[in-house]
Amino acid sequence: MDRSRLAAAALLVAAATALARRVGQGRRGRQRKTRVALVDNGSLKPEATKSLRRLAASLQRRGNWTVEAVSARFADKISKDKLDGKPGEVLAPWLKRVVDEEGNQAKVLLLPLLIGPSDTLTKAMPEAAAASDLEVCIAPSLVCLCPAIYKAEESGASDIAMMLHEKLGDLTPTSGVTHVLLCDHGSPAPRVAAAREAVRSELEGGECPALETPPAVNVLIAL
Ligand SMILES: *[C@@H]1O[C@H](CO)[C@@H](O)[C@H](O)[C@H]1NC(C)=O
Numbered sequence: 128m129d130r131s132r133l134a135a136a137a138l139l140v141a142a143a144t145a146l147a148r149r150v151g152q153g154r155r156g157r158q159r160k161t162r163v164a165l166v167d168n169g170s171l172k173p174e175a176t177k178s179l180r181r182l183a184a185s186l187q188r189r190g191n192w193t194v195e196a197v198s199a200r201f202a203d204k205i206s207k208d209k210l211d212g213k214p215g216e217v218l219a220p221w222l223k224r225v226v227d228e229e230g231n232q233a234k235v236l237l238l239p240l241l242i243g244p245s246d247t248l249t250k251a252m253p254e255a256a257a258a259s260d261l262e263v264c265i266a267p268s269l270v271c272l273c274p275a276i277y278k279a280e281e282s283g284a285s286d287i288a289m290m291l292h293e294k295l296g297d298l299t300p301t302s303g304v305t306h307v308l309l310c311d312h313g314s315p316a317p318r319v320a321a322a323r324e325a326v327r328s329e330l331e332g333g334e335c336p337a338l339e340t341p342p343a344v345n346v347l348i349a350l
């Protein structure tokens with residue numbers, strides 16, 4: 128497994144641990160089963176679901192949970208033949224399956240594999256949660272700039288910047304690279320743009336040990 132996947136898993140484990148603690152502080156008494164899902168935006172491409180599954184598996188190895196790969200949408204439209212025979216899962220049917228398997232007393236932790244608070248996190252996930260009878264906790268996005276939740280240095284931006292920096296590999300200033308374009312999916316939500324900007328800023332000025340003189344980092348948005 129490459130190091131950036133490990134870093135992402137570490138970030139998610141931290142979020143899951145905090146959530147599990149919160150859930151644990153909730154209701155006392157009879158132990159209720161907790162189910163954990165790593166949730167991405169969703170894609171019709173089988174490789175996206177397979178990648179989500181690999182990350183969920185690595186998260187599972189690092190924590191003491193079973194972690195399932197669940198997309199906000201689309202994954203259920205992919206032929207299971209292209210997904211090693213295991214159908215892709217999306218949020219609402221997955222929550223129904225949890226009720227069928229555990230009863231509606233089960234607790235659910237949703238870990239968004241999303242950089243910032245996109246509509247998937249602020250709308251699709253809470254709506255799916257509200258439509259089920261389950262107690263559902265939703266972790267913050269990978270980069271969370273809300274000061275009530277995390278201190279600035281713990282927003283996740285520098286962790287993501289480190290992952291990206293590793294991807295830069297041998298592109299050091301000596302190779303003649305002077306500019307790096309940071310490219311995200313693009314979102315109309317200003318708070319998502321702010322999360323990306325926080326990562327860009329870390330990548331440019333922050334902890335990039337291999338870059339003695341960090342190249343200017345520009346932002347390119349793919350819309
Ligand atoms: C997430 O899915 C929505 C709905 O299909 C889409 O509009 C949006 O661009 C997607 N965002 C990302 C980051 O993939």
Ligand SMILES: *[C@@H]1O[C@H](CO)[C@@H](O)[C@H](O)[C@H]1NC(C)=O
Pocket residue numbers: 191
């Ligand atoms: C992992 O979870 C199981 C079942 O909930 C528990 O018995 C065990 O002590 C946990 N292990 C660790 C290392 O937390």
